[in-house]
Amino acid sequence: MDCLFCKIIEGSIPSNKVFENENIVAFHDIQPAAPIHVLIIPKVHIASMNEVSPENMPIIAEIHQVAQKLAVDLGIAESGFRLINNCGRDGEQTVHHIHFHLLGGAKLGALTGISNSHQ
Numbered sequence: 868m869d870c871l872f873c874k875i876i877e878g879s880i881p882s883n884k885v886f887e888n889e890n891i892v893a894f895h896d897i898q899p900a901a902p903i904h905v906l907i908i909p910k911v912h913i914a915s916m917n918e919v920s921p922e923n924m925p926i927i928a929e930i931h932q933v934a935q936k937l938a939v940d941l942g943i944a945e946s947g948f949r950l951i952n953n954c955g956r957d958g959e960q961t962v963h964h965i966h967f968h969l970l971g972g973a974k975l976g977a978l979t980g981i982s983n984s985h986q
């Protein structure tokens with residue numbers, strides 16, 4: 868499958884991994900939007916939140932467990948962080964393999980709303 872994150876999982880595209888188990892991989896975002904910016908993804912290809920089903924929902928729960936652990940490991944649990952999923956066109960999802968952004972290490976700006984380019 869021609870999917871950037873599937874290639875990162877299989878290792879044909881390099882990444883700076885911070886976590887891996889049988890179900891999940893986490894790695895530093897190539898264009899960090901905060902001092903800590905990690906992407907947490909399932910190894911199974913799920914395109915977006917729209918494709919999450921009762922069968923694969925446990926992996927979404929496990930991603931949250933991994934996010935909690937990584938926040939501790941990366942030293943941002945106490946200071947706080949944001950866990951974000953962008954879905955679809957209006958959500959500005961650019962990679963169509965579901966992923967959760969773990970952001971922290973500085974006070975983050977307000978959540979953005981409607982962008983001018985999308986009005």
Ligand code: 5GP
Binds near residue numbers: 871952953961963
């Ligand atoms: P989205 O906008 O789809 O929610 O987020 C996709 C994220 O993937 C972006 O933050 C972008 O910087 C990141 N990204 C895109 N290509 C690569 C890559 O080749 N390697 C890594 N580590 N991150 C990538």
Ligand code: ZN
Binds near residue numbers: 871873874912964
């Ligand atoms: Zn994929």
